[in-house]
Amino acid sequence: MHLLITNIHQLLNVREQCSLLRGKAMAELPMIQNAFLVVHKGRIAAYGCMDDLPEKVYDAVYDAAGATVLPTWCDSHTHLVFAKSREQEFVDKLHGLSYADIAARGGGILHSAAALQATSEDVLFESTLKRLQELMLLGTGAIEIKSGYGLTVADELKMLRVIRRLKEVAPIPVKGTFLGAHAVPHTYRDNKQGYIKLIIEEMLPKIVQETLADYVDVFCEQNFFCVSDTEKILEAADKYGLPAKLHANQLSVSGGVEVGVKYKAVSVDHLEAMNEKSIHALGASNTIATVLPTAAFFLRMQYAPVRKMLQENCALALASDYNPGSSPSGNMNFVVSLACIQNEFLPEEAINAATLNGAYAMGVEKEVGSITIGKKANLIFTKPIPSVAYLPYHFGTPVVDKVMIEGKWV
Numbered sequence: 001m002h003l004l005i006t007n008i009h010q011l012l013n014v015r016e017q018c019s020l021l022r023g024k025a026m027a028e029l030p031m032i033q034n035a036f037l038v039v040h041k042g043r044i045a046a047y048g049c050m051d052d053l054p055e056k057v058y059d060a061v062y063d064a065a066g067a068t069v070l071p072t073w074c075d076s077h078t079h080l081v082f083a084k085s086r087e088q089e090f091v092d093k094l095h096g097l098s099y100a101d102i103a104a105r106g107g108g109i110l111h112s113a114a115a116l117q118a119t120s121e122d123v124l125f126e127s128t129l130k131r132l133q134e135l136m137l138l139g140t141g142a143i144e145i146k147s148g149y150g151l152t153v154a155d156e157l158k159m160l161r162v163i164r165r166l167k168e169v170a171p172i173p174v175k176g177t178f179l180g181a182h183a184v185p186h187t188y189r190d191n192k193q194g195y196i197k198l199i200i201e202e203m204l205p206k207i208v209q210e211t212l213a214d215y216v217d218v219f220c221e222q223n224f225f226c227v228s229d230t231e232k233i234l235e236a237a238d239k240y241g242l243p244a245k246l247h248a249n250q251l252s253v254s255g256g257v258e259v260g261v262k263y264k265a266v267s268v269d270h271l272e273a274m275n276e277k278s279i280h281a282l283g284a285s286n287t288i289a290t291v292l293p294t295a296a297f298f299l300r301m302q303y304a305p306v307r308k309m310l311q312e313n314c315a316l317a318l319a320s321d322y323n324p325g326s327s328p329s330g331n332m333n334f335v336v337s338l339a340c341i342q343n344e345f346l347p348e349e350a351i352n353a354a355t356l357n358g359a360y361a362m363g364v365e366k367e368v369g370s371i372t373i374g375k376k377a378n379l380i381f382t383k384p385i386p387s388v389a390y391l392p393y394h395f396g397t398p399v400v401d402k403v404m405i406e407g408k409w410v
């Protein structure tokens with residue numbers, strides 16, 4: 001079936017060939033004004049300017065009536081599988097406690113772990129699928145999901161099996177990341193090394209055997225896992241060929257960036273607390289710098305130094321970090337707005353970071369992330385908007401009108 005889409009006001013992120021965008025190149029967002037696009041078998045089959053529309057018979061025609069069309073968001077960092085919201089901690093924060101205070105008294109990640117351990121795989125699957133469907137309506141067309149609220153062998157496997165089931169049923173690409181090293185569970189409170197041993201000797205082999213994860217992650221942070229803990233886990237994962245995506249430099253200059261670069265991590269994520277050395281290391285590497293502005297916003301923390309990272313030629317991605325503690329929203333439209341408002345991304349840079357570079361940050365760049373022939377027709381149709389800048393500018397009000405996944409309306 002050939003579907004012709006006509007009268008697209010602006011077709012954004014049109015690329016004949018793709019490569020990871022870094023530094024200055026991030027500000028270039030190639031587009032076609034007054035465009036058409038052809039979808040065949042769920043993939044992008046042709047595009048061009050309306051004036052050059054070939055005279056051909058199509059099976060169906062959809063008049064976009066002045067919508068702007070762009071590739072769906074590629075959200076490369078989420079904790080979408082969770083059992084319970086944590087609004088009480090939100091109120092505690094309003095009363096003055098910090099994220100670190102809440103974690104230190106057993107709240108935070110450990111609170112989510114207790115709830116998840118008490119919830120069955122089926123219930124988790126149903127609630128996560130519902131969340132995923134809501135995100136698709138907001139324009140998310142590929143997603144990475146982490147474990148890390150299990151913290152026992154059985155519960156980490158349970159989370160990863162939920163993610164695997166999502167991969168099977170979701171119409172969008174889903175990637176799974178093993179984050180056993182998210183926090184030290186109560187049972188290992190005085191024996192962190194024992195927990196790391198459990199991760200390396202019991203969790204990892206089982207996960208690899210069942211091919212439950214595409215990546216490994218560690219929360220490399222003061223009072224969580226230090227650089228040498230992180231190295232042990234990455235070393236072990238490396239033996240199985242499991243690439244890393246790290247939580248690095250969120251609350252402090254943790255050394256997470258350098259260890260990520262050393263182990264050729266696909267991405268290091270957060271980066272609120274950076275110094276010259278870590279920025280330079282990142283700019284000189286192939287590791288993607290994934291910025292999570294809604295986490296900084298929700299925790300009222302400093303924002304990642306995006307302009308400095310771009311000056312040092314970093315490749316930046318944007319993701320939602322959707323989780324019940326530090327970013328209880330997976331709305332990538334708001335991520336893109338906030339990235340411009342607070343991280344000082346330019347609109348074009350933010351859109352590239354949330355589409356093509358996000359795709360690279362989870363290894364789905366051949367399938368999604370740009371308007372390229374052969375890629376999936378995963379597309380956002382906006383309400384009529386005057387320009388690209390209007391998209392982040394008009395924050396908090398939906399600009400997404402319709403979403404298409406593999407040529408079908410969500």
Ligand code: NIG
Pocket residue numbers: 079108109112219247250295321323324325326327
């Ligand atoms: O990316 N910082 C570590 N992990 C999450 C938060 C998890 C939680 O608070 O439940 C994050 O911000």
Ligand code: FE
Pocket residue numbers: 077078079247321323
């Ligand atoms: Fe996270």
